[in-house]
Amino acid sequence: MKEEQVRILVVDDEEGVRNLLQRILQERGYDVLTAADGEEALYVVSQGEADVVLLDIKMPGMSGLEVLDELAAQYPDTCVVMVTAVADTETAVSALKRGAYDYITKPFNRDSVIQKVQEAIQKWSQRLQDKRRYLQLKESFTEQTKRMQEQFAELVNSLAREHRLLHELAARQGKAGKALLSELPQELQEPMASVEEFRNALLRILKKG
Structure with a gap:
């Protein structure tokens, strides 16, 4: 100046x-x-x-x-x-x-x-x-946060669709399908719980910022 x-x-x-x-x-x-x-x-x-x-x-x-x-x-x-x-x-x-x-x-x-x-x-x-x-950093942080939230929403929707499809396919297989589901890791049996944990962790980080 x-x-x-x-x-x-x-x-x-x-x-x-x-x-x-x-x-x-x-x-x-x-x-x-x-x-x-x-x-x-x-x-x-x-x-x-x-x-x-x-x-x-x-x-x-x-x-x-x-x-x-x-x-x-x-x-x-x-x-x-x-x-x-x-x-x-x-x-x-x-x-x-x-x-x-x-x-x-x-x-x-x-x-x-x-x-x-x-x-x-x-x-x-x-x-x-x-x-x-x-102000520049604040604007950048806001834009990145918005982008992360949009990507997170897409991830949640995608996981929900795949989880629903997995159960539909297993249901068609009867007992064999249920057995396969029981052998899946807990994270895949209840993916939305893991997603929710990640979401809460992300929100805690954003609040600190």
Whole structure:
């Protein structure tokens, strides 16, 4: 995933901070949007317009932590980097435990901001790749399971037909036919019982998956 395809949202109630971060990131070629409060930030993300969010911790109205909780619950693929004052790193660490990827401190160091954002983008990209791979594997598993169920149904029908035919032929032979049936292995005398055992074992495996 190319960096220029990533959409970054800067959320801060201070216009000067928003503009500074936006300028730093736009100089690197990123597509950057801004939001002045938590409600606006959640709306932007809900519209699918942000992949990585730089989120101020202390804002009027919804705090950064409250916004973080909403993002984690509703938009878990979004990668969040908290923005905090140097004196409030304890809250930033708390944010990490609640799902934030990392944090940056004010006043900003341009290189540090770029580095944190690049790392967040890598994290976001890996998360999407993992999700895509999971969905592919899930689809493949579903298709194979359906195919196995169809083949199993065909096997059951085939065994039932052959078992019925075997008994019909034996019945025509009278006592000799019954004697032949009694000499067959138990699995062939009651094939459906063996099939049912196999079916139950297969279902147990599928449930574990």
